[in-house]
Amino acid sequence: MSTGLSTGLIELQNLSKRFGAARRGEGGVVALDGLSLSVPEGCLFGLLGPNGAGKTTTLRILCTLLAPDAGSVHIAGIDALRDPRGVRRLLGYVAQEVAIDKILSGRELLELQGDLYHLERQQRDQRITELIALLGMADWIDRRCGSYSGGMRRRLDLAAGLLHSPKVLVLDEPTVGLDIESRSAIWQVLRQLASSGTTVLLSSHYLEEVDALADQLAIIEGGRVIASGSPTELKAALGGDRVTLRVREFSSESEAERVRSLLEACSGVRQVVVNRAQGFSLNLVIEHDGVIEQLRRQLAEADLPVFALAQSRPSLDDVYLQATGRTLMDAELAVAGSRDAKAERKQSMR
Amino acid sequence: MTSANPTLNTASAAGSREGSAFAEISQETLALTRRLFVQLARRPSTLVAGVLQPLIWLILFGALFAKAPEGLLPGGLSYGRFLGAGVIVFTAFSGALNAGLPVMFDREFGFLNRLLVAPLRSRSSIVLASVLYITTLSLLQSAAIMGTAAVLGYGWPGAGGLVLVLITLLLLVFAVTALSLGLAFALPGHIELIAVIFVANLPLLFASTALAPLSFMPSWLGWLAALNPLTFAIEPIRAAYGGELSLHAVVLNAPYGQLTSGTCLGVLAALATGLFLAIRPLLDRKLS
Numbered sequence: 001m002s003t004g005l006s007t008g009l010i011e012l013q014n015l016s017k018r019f020g021a022a023r024r025g026e027g028g029v030v031a032l033d034g035l036s037l038s039v040p041e042g043c044l045f046g047l048l049g050p051n052g053a054g055k056t057t058t059l060r061i062l063c064t065l066l067a068p069d070a071g072s073v074h075i076a077g078i079d080a081l082r083d084p085r086g087v088r089r090l091l092g093y094v095a096q097e098v099a100i101d102k103i104l105s106g107r108e109l110l111e112l113q114g115d116l117y118h119l120e121r122q123q124r125d126q127r128i129t130e131l132i133a134l135l136g137m138a139d140w141i142d143r144r145c146g147s148y149s150g151g152m153r154r155r156l157d158l159a160a161g162l163l164h165s166p167k168v169l170v171l172d173e174p175t176v177g178l179d180i181e182s183r184s185a186i187w188q189v190l191r192q193l194a195s196s197g198t199t200v201l202l203s204s205h206y207l208e209e210v211d212a213l214a215d216q217l218a219i220i221e222g223g224r225v226i227a228s229g230s231p232t233e234l235k236a237a238l239g240g241d242r243v244t245l246r247v248r249e250f251s252s253e254s255e256a257e258r259v260r261s262l263l264e265a266c267s268g269v270r271q272v273v274v275n276r277a278q279g280f281s282l283n284l285v286i287e288h289d290g291v292i293e294q295l296r297r298q299l300a301e302a303d304l305p306v307f308a309l310a311q312s313r314p315s316l317d318d319v320y321l322q323a324t325g326r327t328l329m330d331a332e333l334a335v336a337g338s339r340d341a342k343a344e345r346k347q348s349m350r
Numbered sequence: 351m352t353s354a355n356p357t358l359n360t361a362s363a364a365g366s367r368e369g370s371a372f373a374e375i376s377q378e379t380l381a382l383t384r385r386l387f388v389q390l391a392r393r394p395s396t397l398v399a400g401v402l403q404p405l406i407w408l409i410l411f412g413a414l415f416a417k418a419p420e421g422l423l424p425g426g427l428s429y430g431r432f433l434g435a436g437v438i439v440f441t442a443f444s445g446a447l448n449a450g451l452p453v454m455f456d457r458e459f460g461f462l463n464r465l466l467v468a469p470l471r472s473r474s475s476i477v478l479a480s481v482l483y484i485t486t487l488s489l490l491q492s493a494a495i496m497g498t499a500a501v502l503g504y505g506w507p508g509a510g511g512l513v514l515v516l517i518t519l520l521l522l523v524f525a526v527t528a529l530s531l532g533l534a535f536a537l538p539g540h541i542e543l544i545a546v547i548f549v550a551n552l553p554l555l556f557a558s559t560a561l562a563p564l565s566f567m568p569s570w571l572g573w574l575a576a577l578n579p580l581t582f583a584i585e586p587i588r589a590a591y592g593g594e595l596s597l598h599a600v601v602l603n604a605p606y607g608q609l610t611s612g613t614c615l616g617v618l619a620a621l622a623t624g625l626f627l628a629i630r631p632l633l634d635r636k637l638s
Binding site: 063064065085086088089091093095097099100101103104108111112113115116117118144160349 | 369374377378380381382384385388389392393457458459460461463464465466467468469470471
């Protein structure tokens, strides 16, 4: 497999991982089911998927915190399973649950981190100064971590991940639960990093985040990649534009159904859906712009008004819907009740 | 550093070249140890409680038996002088028994993962830092108790005696630290670890020769006390306090035979080595 033909800086092949199976092979929870991923150098790569899809497990395997049951992990040609230390030196990892030492100040935590990566003292201190400026931490870096807000903690953790100027930065849900200001500060840093050549791999269940940031993305569900490419490619591959149509501000169901059968008869129109949640508006896909004119004409002939008509390119949400058959939000809701937080905490404990 | 954006420089990537193993291991071990001491300095309650508890034993038990008839104890010791060695050992013992707590909290809060993601030259650094920290802490606490005992008139070993005391305490602390670190990785959480520490602590004190000589005990308790590792630390120290520095001196008439200082130290050394070897597979598994 690793014959030098692989192109990505990060190459994950056929990873599988099962939890709680007591090493007997059967039963337990399947976290990864033959996941493969290739991340080119200098790319800002997004892993998109609902909670429980296997994102965190993938990242933990990549960061040598977990060993996969099967499959291979290579970073810059180094086999993570054979030479984990070699991989660790290339990686900065920003975990989902920020583990900091409440008693230390932010600066002390960074100094500790620098020593764990064997930076020379002068280099370490200089780097810390740079990162304090970059992430705007000067006002509070000498206060104890216990007093930090969520956004401050996340920035500190990002600084810790960047301290040794890693070739690859791995972030697990970097902006979950953050205020807008911290979120955009982190986005900005990630963009800068990617443009200066660092490979950034982040997981997220925020569509907008991946759409706004990622050069490339993979949609993960059920422990495998179900779609991958650049956001633009993926959206373009869907084809057609999305149209939302309201004949009145609030239509009745029967009127909406009438409009639907009318629209379905038009050529160049696909996937007409009545959206009950939005006052019986209609969602449909059109194949080209000309269809709109035709629609308006048809509606006028049938004596139906047009209250609102919005046209948009396909979004990542549409990509997700197409790939999985449900929206990301539905997927989130489906797993919300079925996860065992306690068991997951245990998994991550050594 | 030549890029337009020096703060994000990645060209020097993965900055560290492979340094010498010794330099890298000392760097990471020292950094981890420093962290534990900074925690201690900012939250000194562990240190204070670790001194207060034995201090209370020393003062209360010393007072309780202050009027014990002369000649009651072997060798005509006053009770205070007898008690001193026991409380010193107990101090070091309970200090070392807490060795696993910081590690357990790091496991629970995920800080350990931060350490495991880092390219540590050797993950023994994590264990080594705990041992360094807890050894220093236990010895500091023991020194405080020794000082207090001296002030109370319970004696002070000479220079040679101090060396013997130090060696004995070190061996005991190593053994107990190994045990506690093993528990910190084997038990599911800090509640369980604290429960074990709580349950182990006092019974081991009472079933040893810290508070009373073997001759006061019913034979079953005498047997227990003569097998208790604390006793193996207490007796050489008691002898050293009495000016007996020879390793060949008999320090305990155990039900199964006479024990010399040398035997006691040998047992402690074997115990410490054995325990570290015993927990090694567990540590290797948890840290790999």
